Amino acid sequence: MLSSLNEQQLETLAAASARRNFPKGRTIVAEGEPSQSLYILLSGRAKVQRSDSEGKEVILAVLGSGDFFGEMSLIDDAPRSASVITLESCDFMSINKDSFKAILMQNSEVSLAIMRGLVKRLREADKKIETLALLDVYGRVARVLLDFSENVDGERIVKNKLPRQEIAKMIGASREMVSRVMKGLEIDGYIVPLPEGRLMLREKISSYIG
Ligand code: CMP
Numbered sequence: 001m002l003s004s005l006n007e008q009q010l011e012t013l014a015a016a017s018a019r020r021n022f023p024k025g026r027t028i029v030a031e032g033e034p035s036q037s038l039y040i041l042l043s044g045r046a047k048v049q050r051s052d053s054e055g056k057e058v059i060l061a062v063l064g065s066g067d068f069f070g071e072m073s074l075i076d077d078a079p080r081s082a083s084v085i086t087l088e089s090c091d092f093m094s095i096n097k098d099s100f101k102a103i104l105m106q107n108s109e110v111s112l113a114i115m116r117g118l119v120k121r122l123r124e125a126d127k128k129i130e131t132l133a134l135l136d137v138y139g140r141v142a143r144v145l146l147d148f149s150e151n152v153d154g155e156r157i158v159k160n161k162l163p164r165q166e167i168a169k170m171i172g173a174s175r176e177m178v179s180r181v182m183k184g185l186e187i188d189g190y191i192v193p194l195p196e197g198r199l200m201l202r203e204k205i206s207s208y209i210g
Contacts (some may be wrong), residue, residue, distance in 0.1 A: 004107055004109030004110060005103065005107060005110070007198060008156070009106065009107060010105050012099055012102070012103065012143070013095065013099065013100075013103060015099070016044075016074050016092060016095055016096035016100065017093050017095045017096070017101030018093070018094050019042070019091065019092070019093055020091070020092050020093075020094060021089065021090070021091050022089070022092065023086065023089050023092050024087065024088050024089055025084055025085065026085065026086045026090075026135050027083055027084070027085050027086045028046065028061045028069075028084045028085070028086065028090075028092065029069070029070055029082075029083060030080060031049075031050055031079075031080050031081070031082050032079045032080060033079060033080050034068060034079055034080075035074055035077075035079070035080055035095070035097055036072035036097055037070060037094040037095055037096060037097055038068060038069075038070045038071055038074050038097065038100050039064065039068060039069050039070045039084075039092050039095070040066075040067075040068045040092065040093040040094045040095070041063055041064065041065055041067050041068070041069070041090060041091075041092055042065060042090075042091040042092060042093060043065045043090065043091045044064075044065065044086060044087070044089055044090030044091060045062055045063065045064050045086075045087045045088055045089055045090070045160070046062070046063045046069075046084050046085060046086045046087055047059050047061070047062050047063075047080045047084070047085050047087055047166070048060045048061040048062075048063060048069065048083070048084050049053050049082060049083050049084075049085060049169070050081075050082045050083070051083075054136075057157045057169050058169055058170075058172065059083055059166060059169040059170045060124060060125075060128075061121070061124065061149075063084070064086065065116070067117075068114075069084050069115060070084075071114055071117065071118070074100065074101065075114075076096050081164055091115060092106045096123055100168050103172035105116050117149065131143050131209075132171070132172060133172070135208070135209060135210075137171070137177055137178075137181055138184070138185070138208050139172065139209050139210070140172075141171065141173075141178060141181045141182065141185070141208075142185075142190075142205050142206070142208035142209050143208075143209050144167050144170055144171060145158055145162075145191065145199065145201055145205065146161070146201065146205065146206065146209070148162055149201050150162070155199055156200065156201040156203075157194070157199070157201070158199040158201065159198055160197075161196070161197030161198070162197075162199075164178045164182065165178075171203050185205070188209060189202060189205060190202050190203075190205040190208075191205065
């Protein structure tokens, strides 16, 4: 995104940005608040979350290094659409809203990169709607596990510990229900627990998502 900027734009951006580190559990942007900045996640993971008036929470996405956030209220000047909370220690680049907006107006490559990010999010949101509307709880858990897994020497491994509570918030189920489903998947040999909270997924788990 930044490679298309000319020297003057890069200088403007450098003057308007700051690198910051936040520990685990820190709210970087809060739902409903006015926006000041756009953020790029340089390292670590953070969750995008909304909550209702009773404090019930839903996780919309988990962001990783290279992802940006805070662009929505930057574009429409509405309050923050969701909260972004660190899941581990994270490094960010924060960029002042007005400076970034000025660059966005001048540089179509940067605008296009932001649009690509928004389209990616819409595709993921479509997939999530499909999951919630069409799959049962086993299917929803299976989809989360597959989405968070990576190929390690030919095996599908979930490397980062995924607390049951966090899975529950992603799929609109209770923690108890997720625990029951995970136990069932383990007994039936769909998932195999590994040391340090990692999980190995057997190929047959895909049968739950059709
Ligand atoms: P903003 O509304 O400024 O602040 C909250 C940010 O969360 C938002 O911008 C997006 O960057 C991000 N966000 C909101 N909804 C989603 C989603 N469904 N998937 C990924 N990121 C999102």
